[in-house]
Amino acid sequence: VGRRILKYAILGLLSKRDMSGYDITNEFKQAIGQFWSAKHSQIYVELKKLLEEEAISQYVEMAGAKLEKKMYRLTSNGESELHEWLVKPDEKVETEKDVFALRLYFLKDIAKDEISPLFDYQLSMKYEKIEYLKEQLEILFGETSDPVKLDTASLGHYLVLTKAIAREESYAQWLEDSLTLITQHHFHKGETD
Amino acid sequence: VGRRILKYAILGLLSKRDMSGYDITNEFKQAIGQFWSAKHSQIYVELKKLLEEEAISQYVEMAGAKLEKKMYRLTSNGESELHEWLVKPDEKVETEKDVFALRLYFLKDIAKDEISPLFDYQLSMKYEKIEYLKEQLEILFGETSDPVKLDTASLGHYLVLTKAIAREESYAQWLEDSLTLITQHHFHKGETD
DNA sequence: TCCAACATGTAACAAGTTACATGATTTG
DNA sequence: CAAATCATGTAACTTGTTACATGTTGGA
Numbered sequence: 001v002g003r004r005i006l007k008y009a010i011l012g013l014l015s016k017r018d019m020s021g022y023d024i025t026n027e028f029k030q031a032i033g034q035f036w037s038a039k040h041s042q043i044y045v046e047l048k049k050l051l052e053e054e055a056i057s058q059y060v061e062m063a064g065a066k067l068e069k070k071m072y073r074l075t076s077n078g079e080s081e082l083h084e085w086l087v088k089p090d091e092k093v094e095t096e097k098d099v100f101a102l103r104l105y106f107l108k109d110i111a112k113d114e115i116s117p118l119f120d121y122q123l124s125m126k127y128e129k130i131e132y133l134k135e136q137l138e139i140l141f142g143e144t145s146d147p148v149k150l151d152t153a154s155l156g157h158y159l160v161l162t163k164a165i166a167r168e169e170s171y172a173q174w175l176e177d178s179l180t181l182i183t184q185h186h187f188h189k190g191e192t193d
Numbered sequence: 194v195g196r197r198i199l200k201y202a203i204l205g206l207l208s209k210r211d212m213s214g215y216d217i218t219n220e221f222k223q224a225i226g227q228f229w230s231a232k233h234s235q236i237y238v239e240l241k242k243l244l245e246e247e248a249i250s251q252y253v254e255m256a257g258a259k260l261e262k263k264m265y266r267l268t269s270n271g272e273s274e275l276h277e278w279l280v281k282p283d284e285k286v287e288t289e290k291d292v293f294a295l296r297l298y299f300l301k302d303i304a305k306d307e308i309s310p311l312f313d314y315q316l317s318m319k320y321e322k323i324e325y326l327k328e329q330l331e332i333l334f335g336e337t338s339d340p341v342k343l344d345t346a347s348l349g350h351y352l353v354l355t356k357a358i359a360r361e362e363s364y365a366q367w368l369e370d371s372l373t374l375i376t377q378h379h380f381h382k383g384e385t386d
Numbered sequence: 387t388c389c390a391a392c393a394t395g396t397a398a399c400a401a402g403t404t405a406c407a408t409g410a411t412t413t414g
Numbered sequence: 415c416a417a418a419t420c421a422t423g424t425a426a427c428t429t430g431t432t433a434c435a436t437g438t439t440g441g442a
Contacts, residue, residue, distance in 0.1 A: 005290075005292060005295070008295075009295055012295070012298065012299040012302070015299065015302050031298070032295065032298050033288060034288070034289070034294075035288070035289065035290065035291040035292075035294035035295050035298070036288065036290055036291070036292075036295045037288045082299075082302060083302060083303075086296055086299060086302055086303050086307075087303060087304070087307045087311065089310075089311060089314045090292055090293065093318065094290070094292075095226060095227070095228070095229065095230040096227070096228065096289060096291075096360070097198075097228065097229055097287070098228040098229070098289075098356075099198060099229075099283055099287075100283065101227075101228040101352075101353055101356050102198070102201075102202055102205070102225065102228050102229045103279055104349055104352050104353060104356075105205065105224075105225050105228070105349045105350065105352075105353045106205040106208060106275075106279060106349060107345060107346075107348055107349035107352070108345040108346045108348075108349060109205070109208050109275060109276060109279055110276075110279050110280060111280070114279075114280045117282075118280065118282060121282045121283075125286065147374060147378075148374065148377045148378050148381050149381065150378070152300060152301040152378070152382070153300075153301045155300055155301075155374075155375070155378060156297055156298045156299060156300035156301060157298065159294075159297050159298075159300070159371050159374070159375075160294055160297060160298045162367065162370075162371075163291075163294050163297075163367050163371075166363050166364075166366070166367045167289070167360075167363060167364075167367075169363075170359050170360065170362075170363035171359075171360075173359070174355065174356050174359045177355075178352050178355075178356075181340060181341065181348075181352070182348070182352075184341045185340075185341050185343070185345070185348060188341050188342065189345070
């Protein structure tokens with residue numbers, strides 16, 4: 001049956017302000033895109049469905065002389081659906097899919113000299129991402145001495161960014177540790193074989 | 194077009210030993226299931242496709258008097274396809290989807306007294322999972338003084354388990370920190386409102 | 387005037403889940 | 415002998431990606 005996460009992600013975004021499909025697409029390229037995202041093709045289809053369900057309403061805003069922006073607004077119906085979903089504890093935990101970890105599980109089938117480049121590439125991607133996320137945090141909360149003083153709306157944003165940073169840093173640390181271990185392992189095997 | 198991760202996950206599993214669809218289903222309930230998994234319905238369909246592609250071959254093993262177990266084995270074709278994939282660096286990074294983080298982003302729409310139970314539930318699930326993963330690590334590598342001395346096949350298993358533990362512990366830590374922050378935030382707001 | 391960004395949609399396909407369907411074997 | 419586990423499959427459906435398709439607007 002599906003849990004329609006995208007539905008609630010869109011309702012959540014619209015609870016902040018009215019948005020067009022294009023705006024929603026862009027939001028998924030920002031902070032929240034670290035934890036949920038969708039392409040415009042999926043978003044426009046979902047918006048149509050939400051309109052039919054009367055969870056949202058539509059109005060047109062002119063952006064220029066001819067360009068029509070279709071704006072969407074939460075209905076009270078949609079608002080209560082969102083609230084219900086937000087406090088409903090998650091039944092099922094989904095497998096977090098991670099292709100690099102999957103590859104590594106089959107380590108024995110990877111040649112020794114191929115492993116290190118794979119790690120190097122992963123690490124450089126992780127560090128790039130960490131840098132980007134920290135920049136975002138700095139831009140948004142750089143002057144904030146104490147996150148306790150943030151307004152409630154910004155607090156959500158702050159928590160999501162710190163989560164993403166923690167996740168990536170933990171990942172990078174594990175990559176470093178594993179590469180060290182594998183290198184030593186090869187050395188050890190080389191010695192004893 | 195898709196990247197057919199399941200295809201390579203199955204080929205990887207078959208590189209360790211011959212397996213039936215049922216065996217593969219069970220493997221996804223073990224360690225590697227922390228990073229990739231599939232239901233039996235998807236697995237049987239994929240196995241059929243892999244047979245057609247001649248990446249695997251099939252033979253029948255009797256399990257009892259009437260019960261036929263269809264066993265699959267990597268062909269040399271499948272083996273080289275697996276090797277190629279294992280060393281091909283990942284083009285695209287997929288969004289790691291996390292429904293709890295998504296909810297939290299919409300924090301302002303959650304009533305104060307509803308937030309703490311949500312965190313408590315998440316934390317209890319995380320700690321349960323961490324305990325389970327550490328048990329697995331103990332069972333498999335408990336007597337191992339130094340992972341450097343593991344055989345190469347087990348090393349992959351070890352790395353995947355330590356990865357899962359690091360991931361869950363980092364997650365739990367962030368949950369603890371965030372709950373503290375939110376609690377202080379409410380207190381702060383209560384004082385100043 | 388060209389290019390990037392703005393703006394919206396559909397179609398085809400791939401991937402993944404749930405439900406339906408059936409039967410054998412082992413263990414208490 | 416009942417229940418859990420072993421064992422294999424198909425059908426219907428949802429979700430998500432890629433490709434196709436079109437037109438506007440603002441700035442260099």
